[in-house]
Amino acid sequence: AGQRPSLNIAVQDLRTILEPVDASSVANVSWRVQYSIYDQLLRTNYNDNFRLNFALAKSLKQIDAKTHEIVLRDNVKFHDGSMMTADDVVFSLSPERLRGEKAPGAAVFANFLSSIADVQKVDDRTVRLVTTTEDPVFANRLGAWGTQIISAQAWKAAESYDAWAARPVGTGPYRIGEVRTGDEITLIAHDEYWGGQPPFTSIRFKRLPEIAARIAGLKAGDYDIVTDITPDHISEIDGVSGLSVAGGEAMWFRFLTFAPLKTPILRDVNLRRALAFAIDRDALAEGLWNGRAKALTGWQLPIFGEINDPDRKGVSYDPAMAKELLAKSSYKGEEIPYPTVGTYYPMQLPDNQALVEMWKAAGINVKLIMCENWDQVDNLGGINDSSGGAFYADPVSMLWQILGPTNSLQVTGGWANAEFNKLGHELETTTDLAKRKAAFKRMQDIVEIDDPCITPLHSMPFIYGQKKDIDWQPNPLPQMYLGPKLPSEPVA
Amino acid sequence: MLLIAIAAPLIAPHDITAMDLRHRLDPPFGFGGTVSHLFGTDDLGRDVASRLYFSIRTSLLIAFSATLISVFIGTAIGFVAAYFRGVVEHFLLLLIDVQASLPFLIVALAMLAFFGNSLVLFVGLMGLYGWERNARLARGLALAAGAQGYAGATRQLGAHPLRIYLRHILPNSAATLLVAATVTFPEIVLVESGLSFLGLGVQPPMTSLGVMVGTGREYITRASWMLLAPSIVIVVTAMAISVLGDSLRDKLDPTLR
Amino acid sequence: MTLLRLNAVSRRYPIGAQVFGQKNFLTAVDAVSLEVRKGQTTGVVGESGCGKSTTGRIALGLEQADGGQVLFEGIPLPQADTKDWRAKRQRMQLVFQDTLAALDRRMTVGDLIAEPLIIHRIGKARDHAQRVLELLEAVGLSRHHQALYPHQLSGGQRQRVVLARALAPNPSLLVCDEPVSALDVSVQAQIVNLLMDLQREHGLGILFISHDLRIVRHVSDRIVVMYLGRVVEEGRADAVIDRPAHPYTRALVSALPRLPGGFEHYVPLPGEPPSPADRPQGCPFHPRCALAKDICRNSEPPLLPTEPERQVACHLVTD
C-alpha cells in the first residue's frame, strides 16, 4: 500500500482525560476517542450480534464457578514500545487503579466489572480472575468496558495521576499525540500494533460544537468524518457528491424515568402507566427522527436471545388505555414537572416538546422546565430524560445497569423497589437460565405495571457524515473503531 | 410590529405548540409550501408564522421592559454617582467597573442560581444588561449639566436636589439615554438568543425571536426560513427603532422643532 | 444700609489628583472684602480668571469660603445645600452670563419664571400665572413670550427671562455675573437700563461683575478692582475710573477705546495675565508693573485707605 491517509474528525464535544476507567470517562464523547487507544481482554464485535472475540486474551478458561484463567496474547507492545505482561494486567485491574473504593476507576468498575474480587498472576502470560459470586455474564464484562490494559510501568513513572490521565499508555492501534485541552486530540498510528498496521497515520479529533459548522466543514473538505449528525441534516450530506452518511444502527436508547418518591403526584401508579401509554413512540421515531430512530417498546432486545420472552408486548401507544388509566387514577390535572437541560442529548429539546404535546393530548399536564445544570434537574424530580445502551447481549447491561440501586434514580431517592433490587441481584449472580428468565420477567413487570419508574422511547442513532472513500464501519454504540480489521477469534 | 405583538393571539393561525411531526420543515408558501403555513413549519412541524407573531410579542415585551429597567437602573446609579462625590461615587464606579469586566454569562448564572428561572426574573436579568453603560452615560450627562449650566442655575434658585435631578437633568438627558436605549434593544434580543441556547433564556413552550434564531441557525441550509423569518424581524425592528429613536429625540428636544 | 458684606473671604481649589500625597492649590480668591448696600450697586472688575465669579458665588453662598465670613443682612450664611440655605435663596439671586446654558431648554419661558415661585411656595398655584405676567412685563417682555422656549429667544430676551426669574421671589440682593458681556451694544443698553430701573423701583442691592470697565462704571456706585484673586483698588465708581490710583487700574482704564480718540491714552501692559496657580511673591502685579521696586517684589501691599471711601493696595501709591 502506498501512503496511508490521516483522518480529520469533527466532533461536537471532546474530553481530555484519556484514562478509560476515570470516573469522568463514563461519557459517549470519551468512549469515542478512547476506543482506538486501548485494547481490552476481550473484544465485543458490535457489528456481529455483539459476538465476543479474543483480544489481549487469547484464551479464557473457567476453572471453577468463581475462577477464570486467561492466557495473554504474545508480542503485544505498548505505545512506549515495552511488552505487555501479566503484571500489566494485574495492575490494570488492581485496586489502585480500578477496584479500590477510592480508585479512579471505581465508577467504571461498579458499572461493568463489579463481580471481580481478585486478580492473580499465574505466570508472565497467565492471569487468574476470581469473582465474588457466580457470574453469568463474566465473559461479556471483559469485552464491555474497563478491562483496557495499560502499562503498569508507565503509570508508576507518571508524575501524578492527573499527568497520567492526560496521556496514558495503552496497547491500541493509536497512541496519543498532541492534546489541546477542550479543542483537539491527535492520535498517531501505533505501527507495532499486534493486530496489524493501523489504516491511518494519524487521527485528529477536532471540537466543533455547531452542527451547521461541522457539516459546512465536511462539505468544504476540511474534515473526513463529522459526528453527531441529526436526522434533519442527513439530506444536506446525502445528496452531495463524494460524501455519504454512515451509522444509524443503534444499541443506545433514550427513555424517561419517573421519580414518584420525589414528586407526590406521581405516586399514583395508574398515572405513571398512563404517561407511558400516551407516548406515540413511532411518531417520535418516524416523524421527528425521520425514521432513523427505532421506537423502543420494552426491555428485551433481540440480541439477548434466549432470555427474552417472545410473547411479551411491552408498552405501546394506546390513547384509549391512557384515558382509562387516567380515569382510574387520582390525577386531576395537576402540573407534573419535567425538568430538562434540553441540550445534553441530540434532539433532546424537540423530543421534550413533542412529548409534552402528546401528554397534553392525553389530558396530562406536564410542564417542561428548562434547567441550566443537573442539580436543578435533580431537585425537581418529576419526569427525567435518560439514556443508556447495551454493552453486551444481556439484560444485566440494560435494565439492571440503568435502574440498579447504585444508579442515579435510586440513589437520588426518586424511586426504590426492594423486590426489583433482589431480582436484579439474582439476574446478575445466577447462571441458571430459568431463574434468570423468571427474574427478568418479573423485573419488567415491576417497571411496566406494578411500580413503573421508567418508560422506553426510542433508539438514539449515531449518525456520521463522511467522505465516501473512507473505510470504516460505525458501531451501534458511540465508540468509533478506526484501527485495522481484526481477525475473528470468537470466544466459544 | 407593535400591532402584531398585541394581536398575536388573534392573527396566529395555529397554536404555537401545535405540532405536526409528519409535516416538519415544510417550506414557506411560494417556495413549495402551503398557505396554511405561510412561513413554513419548523423542526417540530409547528407553524413558523404563528410562532413568529408570538415571538415578536415575547421579545418586544422582554426587550422593552429590560431596556426600561436597564436605563432606569443605569440612570439612577449614574445620577447618584454624580450627585454624591467621594466614597459613594467611588463605590458606584467600582460597581460599574466590576460589571464591565464580568461577562454577562456569569451574571446570568448568578441570577438563575439564586432565583431560579421565570419570565419575570428573566426580564429582570436582561434589565441588568448594559446598565453600566447607561450609568456611565447618565453620570457624564449629570456632571455636564452640573455647576455651570441650568442645573446650577436651578440649585441657586433654592431647589431641592431631587427636583433638580428629576425635573431638569432627567428630561434633558432623556434624548441621549433614549438613543442609547435604541442600541441596547437589538442587543438584548441577541443576548436573549444566546442565553436561550444555554438554557438560560426563554423556556419552551414560550418562544421568542432569540429562541427562533437560536434554533434556526442549525437549519441555516436545511430550512433557512426558520432563521430568516426571525432575523428579518429583528433587523426591521432594529431599524425601525433606530429611526424611531432619532425622531423621538428630535421630538423631545424643543430646540430641534 | 449694608446688605451684604464679605470679610476677607478666600477660596482655594485643589489642582492635580486628590488621592495621594501633597495637594496643590490654586488660590482663586484671596482675602477679598467688599460690601453691597441696599439700593446700590457694587461693581467688580478685573481680567479673566482673577476670581470675580468665584467671589460672586461665595457671596451667594453657592460655594463655601475657605476663610473669612459672608454676612447677609448682618447674619452669616447657612451651610450650603441645607434647608436653611435653600430658604435663603429667596432673598438673594444670581443672574448669569451664559443664558442659553442657564435656562433649561425644555421648559417654556412661563414655566421657567414660575419655577422659583413653586420652589419657594410663594403664593397659590393659581396666582402664579398672574405673577408671571407681571414679571414678564417688568422685564419688558410680553404675554406671548410665555409659551416660547429659550432657544426661540434672542440673547437679550433670554437675559430678560433670567432677570425675571431672579426677580420672581422678590430678592433683596442680585449678583449679576457678566450679565451683558455676550450681548450686542444695543441690547446691552436695554438690559443695563432695565437693571437700573428695577433697582430704583425695588431697592435692590446689586453686585455687578464684569470685565468691561465701561459698563461697570455706568451701573455702579462703588467699584472693586481685582487682580489675581486680590482686591487692588476700591472706591466710588467715578473716582476710580476718572482717577485710577493703582497701576493695574490705570492700565485697565487706558485700554478702553474712547469715542472719539481710540487708544490715544493706552498704556501697554507688558506680559501676559499670570495664572493663579503660580502666584508671584510680593505684590501680585509686580511682574507686569513698569514701576515695580524691590519692595514690590518682596512684600505684598495691604489694602489701605488713600482718601475717604477709597482704598488701594500698592506700595507706591500709599507711600
Place this chain on the structure above:
Amino acid sequence: MTSFVYYIAPKILRAALSIVVVVTLTFVVLRASGDPALQILGPSARAPDLEAFRQRWGLDQPLYIQYVHYLWAALQGDFGNSMLGGRPAMQLVLERMPLTLALMLPALALNVLIGIPIGAYAAMHRDSWIDRCVMMLTVLGFTVPSFVLGLLFILIFSVTLGLFPSGGADKWQSFVLPVLTLGIGGAAVIARFTRSAMIEVLSQLYVVAASAKGVTWRQVIHYHALPNALIPILTLLGLMLGGQVAGAVLVEAVFGWPGIGQLLVISVGNRDLAVVQVILLLVALTMTSANLMMDLLYGVIDPRLRTNRSASH
C-alpha cells in the same frame, strides 16, 4: 510625570479592587449554582464517585473555607487546577489566550479600519442617499448575530468558493473568516459613532479656520477633523472590548476556534471554577489595561489631557 502617576494610580487601584470583587462574586456564583461533580461526571454518576470527586477537589468543605483556601493559594500564585483533566488552570488559559487575542486584535483593527472610513465618509456626505444607505447597512451589521454571519461566511467562502478553511486555527487562512465575522458587527457600531463624532467635529470652528487657511478639503478631513473625532471613538473602543469577549464566545464556537471564549463556556458549564476564575482575571486585566492604554492614547491624541489635569472628573 508625577501628575501622570496621580492620574493613573487611582485607576489602577480601582481596577485591582474590581478584580477582587469579580473573583469573589464568581466564586460564590459558581459554587452556589450547580455541583461541579454532577456537571462533570454526568447525571448517571454513582453517589460514591460523586463523593470521591467532591473530596478530591475540596468541594465538601463549607463555602467560606473553600474561598479562603482559594484566595490564599491565588495570592501565592497558585490558581488551582482544572477539574477537567487536572492541569493547572493558568497554563490552560495562557495556552489559549494568544489565540483569542489573535482573533480580537485584528478584529478590533478591522473595526477601526472599516468603521472609521465608512463613518467619516457618511459624515462628509451627510443626509445624502449614500449616507442613508450606509447607516441602514450598519443597522444590519450590528443586528445580524455573529453566529449567523459566521455560518454564512463559511457557506460562501469555504463551502462554495473553497477560499478559506471553515475552522481551526492552524494557517493564516484560518484567521480570515473568524476575524471578519467578529470585526464586522463592531465596525458597524464604530461607523455610526464615527459619523456622529465627525459631524460634530466638522462643525467646529477650527475646521472652518483650516479651510480659510487654504487647506484642501482632503487634508482638512485627514489632518484636522479625524484626529479630533478619534477621541470619543477611542472611548467607545475601550468599552467595546468587553463586548468582544462575548462575541468571541460565539464566533469561536462556529469556527472551532480554540480560544478562551470556548474554554469559558465549557468551564462555566462544568463549574470548573479554577479555569473560569483565571479567565475572568485575565479578561478583567485585559479590559483594565486596555482602558489604561486608551487613556494613554488619549494623551497622545489629545494634548489637552497630557498636561496637568484639573481636579474635576
Place this chain on the structure above:
Amino acid sequence: MLTMFARNSAVPALLSAAPPITTCAKPAMKIAGLTVAFDGVPVLHGVDLLVNKGEAVGIVGESGCGKSVTWRAVLGLLPKSASINGEARMEDTNLAGAPQAVLDKFRGGRIAMIFQDPASALNPVHRIGAQIIEALRLHRGLLGAAARAEARRLLDQVGIPDAERRLNAYPHELSGGQNQRVMIAIALAGQPELLIADEPTTALDATVQAQILLLLKQIQRDTGMALVMISHDLAAVAAVCDRLCVMYAGRIVEEAPTRVLLTDPQHPYTRDLIGAIPPSDGPRTRLTSIPGGPPHGFLPSGCAYAPRCRSTDGRCSNMKPDLARVSSQHVVRCIHVGEGVRQ
C-alpha cells in the same frame, strides 16, 4: 502722577499720526450685490463694498446682521445649504460661489481670515508650530528648517516672547490673547493682500483687546495689506480703522471715514448704535437702547430699520431706500438723508 507713564507713550504716538489718505487707491476686493440665502431664507440682501489696498475698513452692526456671512461667503466657507449670488472680485476673479480649486488659490494666500474665538479656531491636537508651518508650506512652499525659522520670525512679529519654545506648545497651553496672536501669525504666513478679522477681540480681556487691535493696526501699516475688521463694538473698530461701514439686516446702511461717521452719523441706526455705548467719562446718563429686534429672513417692504426707527414716517415703510451719497466718501441708505442729495 501721569508723568509716570510718559516713558511708555510710543504706541499712542503711532496712533496720533493722521490716517493715510487713500485717494490713489486700487481696490483689493470689490463686493457688489452679494446675496446669500440659507435653504431659501435670505440673509444678505445685496452687499456692496469696496476695500482698497492698504486700507483698514471696519464693519459694525448688531449680531446676526450678516457681517460674518459676508466674508465667509467670499471665502467659500459657508455650508452647502447656502446659495451665494453676486460678485466678490479680487482683481479679475469672482470669488463668490467659485469652485474649490479657484478658492484654494486665494484662501490663506491672498486673503486670510482670523476668527472671534481663537481657542476654538486652532486645532487642539496639533502644535501651534505645525499649524503655522502648514500655512507656510501651503502658500510659500517652505519646508523643514526654513519653515521653522520663518514660523519663529512670525511669532516674534506678533509679539509672542520665547518664540522658539512656543512653537512646540499646544493651543490650550497658551492664553486667549496668545492664541489670537498665533492666529494672526498663521494669517500672515501667506503674506496676504487682505486680512479679514472677524471680531478678533470679543472673547478677550480689555487689556488684551487693546494689544491685539494695535498689533493688527501696526501690521497692516507695516505690510501694506488691507484689513477688514468686523465687530459690534464701534469704539474698538473706530480705534483701528480708517473707514467704517455700518451693516443692518444684510445690507450696508452707512459708510464713511471713521471721524466723519463718529462725529456726523446720518443714518438713525448709526446714531442709535453710538448712543448705546456707555460713555467712558462724564456723568452717568441713561443709554440709548434700540427697541425691538432686527428682522429675520424676508425684509419688510420699506426700510428694514423702519420698525425700530425713532425718526420714521409713513413713507419709510413703503419706500426701499437706496444708498445715497452725502459727501464724496460718505454714503447712507435712508430716504430722509438721500432726498435732494441724490445724484
